[in-house]
Amino acid sequence: KAGVTQTPRYLIKTRGQQVTLSCSPISGHRSVSWYQQTPGQGLQFLFEYFSETQRNKGNFPGRFSGRQFSNSRSEMNVSTLELGDSALYLCASRLPGSLSYEQYFGPGTRLTVT
Amino acid sequence: GNSVTQMEGPVTLSEEAFLTINCTYTATGYPSLFWYVQYPGEGLQLLLKATKADDKGSNKGFEATYRKETTSFHLEKGSVQVSDSAVYFCALSEGSNYQLIWGAGTKLIIKP
Numbered sequence: 001k002a003g004v005t006q007t008p009r010y011l012i013k014t015r016g017q018q019v020t021l022s023c024s025p026i027s028g029h030r031s032v033s034w035y036q037q038t039p040g041q042g043l044q045f046l047f048e049y050f051s052e053t054q055r056n057k058g059n060f061p062g063r064f065s066g067r068q069f070s071n072s073r074s075e076m077n078v079s080t081l082e083l084g085d086s087a088l089y090l091c092a093s094r095l096p097g098s099l100s101y102e103q104y105f106g107p108g109t110r111l112t113v114t
Numbered sequence: 115g116n117s118v119t120q121m122e123g124p125v126t127l128s129e130e131a132f133l134t135i136n137c138t139y140t141a142t143g144y145p146s147l148f149w150y151v152q153y154p155g156e157g158l159q160l161l162l163k164a165t166k167a168d169d170k171g172s173n174k175g176f177e178a179t180y181r182k183e184t185t186s187f188h189l190e191k192g193s194v195q196v197s198d199s200a201v202y203f204c205a206l207s208e209g210s211n212y213q214l215i216w217g218a219g220t221k222l223i224i225k226p
Contacts, residue, residue, distance in 0.1 A: 004157075006157075031212065033212070033213065033214075035214075042216060042217075042218050042219060043203065043214075043216040043219075044216075045213040045214065045215075048212060048213060055212075056211060056212070056213055058213070090157055090158065092158075092214075094212065101146040101148075101163075101165070101207040101212060102146075102148065102160055102163055103160070103212075103214060104160065105150075105157040105158040105159070105160075106157050107156055107157040108156075108157045
């Protein structure tokens with residue numbers, strides 16, 4: 001079974017631009033979560049989507065948004081990019097169910113804002 | 115709120131040494147506990163997990179036991195290899211909130 005895939009793997013953007021990152025979960029996984037990883041702040045939860053609905057959101061500004069499609073693929077968007085948005089963005093998927101806490105991660109998208 | 119505290123790194127060991135990476139947590143209920151590993155330039159891989167007190171998770175020679183009395187989930191391996199060099203993250207998840215709460219990560223360096 002194919003793992004979680006993320007595209008693109010690397011991205012360079014300029015301050016003020018916007019960016020869209022894509023994540024395809026493991027087949028059958030309907031929950032997708034996004035995390036930001038930076039050297040200073042570590043791993044931080046952005047949001048979770050399940051069945052096209054945002055179920056949970058971390059403490060990030062409104063510039064960070066996401067959505068999920070009917071095939072469970074998810075996108076996250078960051079508008080008006082700032083230098084501090086440079087990070088590794090990780091997507092994770094999991095099986096639905098009350099005991100399915102374990103999440104499976106993609107390789108990440110490395111975003112550099114200049 | 116929930117939190118995870120890991121020992122600071124880097125931890126540098128010689129090949130075949132015994133490894134312990136400490137992890138303690140704070141949670142209001144009964145969390146599930148995880149160790150994830152991140153190799154250079156890659157995403158996170160689930161290494162092992164435990165879902166209730168006294169459970170022992172194990173994988174690839176690594177072990178961790180869920181200790182509710184000490185709120186700990188220390189990672190151990192009896193004999194490390196150079197290929198174990200990576201960053202190790204302890205994490206928890208609880209209740210209906212499926213987000214993972216992460217420790218800061220511990221960089222492990224194994225020298226031949």
